[in-house]
Amino acid sequence: MSASADPLFSAPSLLDHIRPQALALPESGIVEVMNYGRKSEGIIPLWAGEGDLPTPSFISEAATRSLAAGETFYTWQRGIPELRAAIARYMTRLHGVPEDPERYYVTGSGMQAIQIALALTLSAGDEILIPSPVWPNAAAAAEVIGARPVFVPLSFDEARGFWLDLDRLESAVTPRSRVIFINSPANPTGFVASREALAGVLDIARRHGLWIVADEIYGRFFYEAGEGGLAPSFHDVMEPEDRILFVQTFSKNWAMTGWRLGWIEAHPSLGPVLENLIQYSTSGVAAFMQRAGVAALERGESFVAHQIERARRGRDIVARGLASSNRVRFATPPGAFYMFFGVEGETDMRALALKLVDEANIGLAPGTAFGPGGERYIRLCFARGEAQMLEATDRLVRWLQK
Amino acid sequence: MSASADPLFSAPSLLDHIRPQALALPESGIVEVMNYGRKSEGIIPLWAGEGDLPTPSFISEAATRSLAAGETFYTWQRGIPELRAAIARYMTRLHGVPEDPERYYVTGSGMQAIQIALALTLSAGDEILIPSPVWPNAAAAAEVIGARPVFVPLSFDEARGFWLDLDRLESAVTPRSRVIFINSPANPTGFVASREALAGVLDIARRHGLWIVADEIYGRFFYEAGEGGLAPSFHDVMEPEDRILFVQTFSKNWAMTGWRLGWIEAHPSLGPVLENLIQYSTSGVAAFMQRAGVAALERGESFVAHQIERARRGRDIVARGLASSNRVRFATPPGAFYMFFGVEGETDMRALALKLVDEANIGLAPGTAFGPGGERYIRLCFARGEAQMLEATDRLVRWLQK
Numbered sequence: 163m164s165a166s167a168d169p170l171f172s173a174p175s176l177l178d179h180i181r182p183q184a185l186a187l188p189e190s191g192i193v194e195v196m197n198y199g200r201k202s203e204g205i206i207p208l209w210a211g212e213g214d215l216p217t218p219s220f221i222s223e224a225a226t227r228s229l230a231a232g233e234t235f236y237t238w239q240r241g242i243p244e245l246r247a248a249i250a251r252y253m254t255r256l257h258g259v260p261e262d263p264e265r266y267y268v269t270g271s272g273m274q275a276i277q278i279a280l281a282l283t284l285s286a287g288d289e290i291l292i293p294s295p296v297w298p299n300a301a302a303a304a305e306v307i308g309a310r311p312v313f314v315p316l317s318f319d320e321a322r323g324f325w326l327d328l329d330r331l332e333s334a335v336t337p338r339s340r341v342i343f344i345n346s347p348a349n350p351t352g353f354v355a356s357r358e359a360l361a362g363v364l365d366i367a368r369r370h371g372l373w374i375v376a377d378e379i380y381g382r383f384f385y386e387a388g389e390g391g392l393a394p395s396f397h398d399v400m401e402p403e404d405r406i407l408f409v410q411t412f413s414k415n416w417a418m419t420g421w422r423l424g425w426i427e428a429h430p431s432l433g434p435v436l437e438n439l440i441q442y443s444t445s446g447v448a449a450f451m452q453r454a455g456v457a458a459l460e461r462g463e464s465f466v467a468h469q470i471e472r473a474r475r476g477r478d479i480v481a482r483g484l485a486s487s488n489r490v491r492f493a494t495p496p497g498a499f500y501m502f503f504g505v506e507g508e509t510d511m512r513a514l515a516l517k518l519v520d521e522a523n524i525g526l527a528p529g530t531a532f533g534p535g536g537e538r539y540i541r542l543c544f545a546r547g548e549a550q551m552l553e554a555t556d557r558l559v560r561w562l563q564k
Numbered sequence: 565m566s567a568s569a570d571p572l573f574s575a576p577s578l579l580d581h582i583r584p585q586a587l588a589l590p591e592s593g594i595v596e597v598m599n600y601g602r603k604s605e606g607i608i609p610l611w612a613g614e615g616d617l618p619t620p621s622f623i624s625e626a627a628t629r630s631l632a633a634g635e636t637f638y639t640w641q642r643g644i645p646e647l648r649a650a651i652a653r654y655m656t657r658l659h660g661v662p663e664d665p666e667r668y669y670v671t672g673s674g675m676q677a678i679q680i681a682l683a684l685t686l687s688a689g690d691e692i693l694i695p696s697p698v699w700p701n702a703a704a705a706a707e708v709i710g711a712r713p714v715f716v717p718l719s720f721d722e723a724r725g726f727w728l729d730l731d732r733l734e735s736a737v738t739p740r741s742r743v744i745f746i747n748s749p750a751n752p753t754g755f756v757a758s759r760e761a762l763a764g765v766l767d768i769a770r771r772h773g774l775w776i777v778a779d780e781i782y783g784r785f786f787y788e789a790g791e792g793g794l795a796p797s798f799h800d801v802m803e804p805e806d807r808i809l810f811v812q813t814f815s816k817n818w819a820m821t822g823w824r825l826g827w828i829e830a831h832p833s834l835g836p837v838l839e840n841l842i843q844y845s846t847s848g849v850a851a852f853m854q855r856a857g858v859a860a861l862e863r864g865e866s867f868v869a870h871q872i873e874r875a876r877r878g879r880d881i882v883a884r885g886l887a888s889s890n891r892v893r894f895a896t897p898p899g900a901f902y903m904f905f906g907v908e909g910e911t912d913m914r915a916l917a918l919k920l921v922d923e924a925n926i927g928l929a930p931g932t933a934f935g936p937g938g939e940r941y942i943r944l945c946f947a948r949g950e951a952q953m954l955e956a957t958d959r960l961v962r963w964l965q966k
Contacts, residue, residue: 181683
C-alpha cells in the first residue's frame with residue numbers, strides 16, 4: 163500500500179498549518195511520567211513542584227465568603243486595591259522596600275507573570291539568557307513569542323553544589339540579548355545566588371542594557387543562616403530605576419498551586435503597559451480568588467513557617483538516604499525544595515523515572531525535562547510530610563542498593 | 565530651566581526599553597469612561613459587557629464545595645475530564661455536533677482562548693482580518709504577537725443594520741493573511757452573520773488557506789426566529805477538517821464575567837499543541853473553578869433562558885426609546901446585547917460618553933473604543949433588569965431631547 167493510499171498518511175493534517183513555533187514547543191517531560199505513574203496504586207508522587215497539604219481553610223474560606231457575597235463581576239485589571247496593598251505590605255515586611263501598591267500587578271499564576279514579563283521585553287528574534295538546568299517554562303514562553311532561549315550551564319561540584327559562573331554568563335551576551343532570567347533559589351537545582359552573584363548579574367545587565375526577570379518564588383525556602391531566613395534577593399542590590407521585573411506566585415508558600423494566582427513587581431511607570439498586557443491575555447483575575455490572596459498574605463505566616471520547616475526536614479531525610487546509598491552524586495541544596503541528583507550507572511533519566519515508578523513505586527521527574535545540563539540528573543520534590551518522605555527515601559535507597 | 569535639568573525630562577524612562585509592540589498597545593477606551601464615572605452616585609452602568617445579576621448560587625456553591633474538599637492542587641492542563649465531558653454534551657445538545665471531549669480545552673477566560681488561538685496561528689508580521697467595529701481585544705492580542713490586524717469595515721444601513729460584504733473581506737486578503745476573526749453575534753454592533761454569510765467566509769478561508777477564529781460567545785443571545793433560538797454557527801457549515809478554532813466563555817450565558825473561565829474548541833489533532841500553549845501561559849485553570857463550569861452547563865438552562873429573556877426586553881425598551889428621540893441613527897440588533905448607535909450633532913463620542921456620565925448619570929462606552937468605523941457610535945449594554953433599563957432609557961431620551 164502506498165503512503166498516499168493510507169488514510170493515516172493521506173489525511174490532510176491541521177498541524178501542517180499552524181505556526182512553526184507553536185508546533186515546536188516542547189511537551190513537558192514531567193507530565194509524561196505523571197501520566198505514566200498515575201495508575202500505580204500507593205505511589206508516592208514527588209514529581210511535581212507541590213506539597214501534600216491542601217490550601218489552608220482560612221484562605222479558601224476567604225474566597226468562599228467573597229463568592230457568597232456576589233463578587234462575581236469584572237474587576238480591576240491590575241488586581242483589586244486590597245490585594246495590591248496587602249502585597250505591598252508583605253514585600254515591605256520581607257525586603258524592607260518602600261511600601262507602594264503601584265509596584266504590584268496581580269496575575270493568573272506565576273507562569274502568567276513570566277509570560278507578561280517576557281511580552282513586555284522580548285520580540286521575535288531576540289535572545290533571553292537562562293542559566294540551566296532550569297524549570298522549562300520560561301524558555302518555552304519565550305519560544306511562543308518567537309524569541310530564542312540561550313542556556314548558560316550552571317557549574318557543579320559536590321562541595322559547592324550548583325553555582326553560576328558570571329564570566330560564562332557574560333560571554334553568552336550577543337547584540338540580540340534582551341533579558342536575563344534568574345531563578346534563585348532555583349528549581350530544579352537548588353542553586354541559590356549569593357548577594358555578590360546577584361550584584362554581578364545586575365552589573366552585566368546594566369553594562370549591556372538588558373532586563374532581568376527575577377523569579378524568586380522560592381525565596382523563603384532557604385535553609386542556611388540568612389537574614390530572617392530569606393535567600394538573597396535582587397531587592398538587596400538594585401536601584402529603583404534598574405530594569406528588573408519580579409515574578410511571583412502564591413503557589414508554593416501558601417499551598418495554592420492549583421489556584422493560579424501570582425503577581426508581577428515592576429517599576430510603577432510600567433503600570434499602564436502591564437495593565438494592557440493583562441487585559442489582552444486573560445483580562446484579570448477573579449475578585450474572589452484575590453480575596454484568598456489577601457487572607458494568605460495577612461494571616462498566613464505561621465502556615466508558611468510550617469511549610470518551610472517540613473521542607474527542611476524532608477531535605478535532611480532525603481540527603482541522609484542518598485548519602486548512605488553510595489551510588490548518588492548530589493549536593494544538599496541550600497534552597498527551594500528539590501533534590502537534583504545523578505545515579506551511578508544510569509544514563510537515560512527518562513527511562514530511570516519510568517523504572518522507579520514500576521519498581522520502587524515513587525514518582526520522580528527526569529532531568530531531561532530541565533534543559534541543557536539536566537540530562538544526567540533526576541528531580542525529587544521533598545516538600546511533603548515526614549512519614550511520606552521517610553517511606554519514599556526508603557523505597558529509593560532500597561532500589562538503588564539492589 | 566533647561567529640559568535636561570528638569571527631573572521630568574532627565575529621568576531615564578524604563579518605558580524607553582520595553583518592546584515597541586507592548587508600548588504601542590491601546591488602552592481600553594471603555595475603561596477610561598468607567599474610571600471617570602465610577603464616582604458618580606446612582607449612575608446606571610451600561611458601559612461594560614455584563615449584566616447586573618451575580619453568578620447563580622448553584623454555580624458558586626459547586627466551586628465552594630470543591631474548595632472545601634481540598635481540590636487545590638495542580639490539575640489537568642487541558643481541563644478536568646468532567647468539565648470537558650460536560651462541554652461536549654452541551655455542544656452536542658446545542659449544535660448537534662458529535663460528542664467528543666477531545667475537541668474542548670478549558671482556558672482562563674474567553675480572552676485567553678483568543679490569545680491561545682492566535683498564538684497557534686499567527687507569527688510576527690502575519691495579518692489577521694477583522695470585521696469592524698469590533699470589541700478591540702482580539703486585534704490587540706494579535707499586536708502583542710507582532711501580527712497586524714487588518715480591519716474590514718462592516719456595512720450599515722438602517723433597514724438591514726450591520727452586515728458583512730464578502731467581496732470587501734476577500735479583497736483585504738494578502739499573502740501575509742493567516743486568520744479571519746469572526747465575531748457573530750457581534751459586540752458592539754449586534755451584527756449576526758447569516759448561514760450563507762458564514763458559508764461565504766468559509767469559502768474565502770478555504771480558497772486562501774486561512775484559519776477562522778470563530779467567536780460565537782453571544783450565539784444564544786439571538787432575537788429572531790431561528791433554530792432553537794440559536795444564531796447561525798460555523799458548526800452549521802463546516803467540515804471536520806476545516807481550519808476553524810472556536811473561542812468560548814462562561815461569562816455571558818451564566819453571569820460569570822468575573823470568573824475568567826472559557827474554552828477553545830478545535831480539531832483533536834491540535835490537542836497536544838493547545839495543551840503546550842496553555843502550559844506556557846497560565847498552566848491551566850483551578851479545578852474548583854471548573855467544577856462551577858460543570859454546574860453551569862448541567863443545571864444552568866433555565867438561568868440562561870432567563871438571561872436571554874431579560875436582554876430581549878432590555879433591547880426592546882431601548883429601541884422604543886431611541887426611536888422616539890428622533891436624534892438617533894440605529895437598527896435594532898438581531899443578536900448580542902448591545903445597542904450601537906449614532907447621535908445627530910455629536911461627533912466626539914468620547915466626549916459624549918463623559919457628558920452622559922455628568923449630565924444623564926448613565927455610563928455608555930464610546931465607539932472609538934471599537935476600532936475603525938466605530939468613531940460615530942456609542943455602545944449601550946442592555947443586559948439588565950427591566951426597571952433599570954426603563955430608567956436608563958428615560959435618562960438617555962430626556963438628555964437627547966434637551
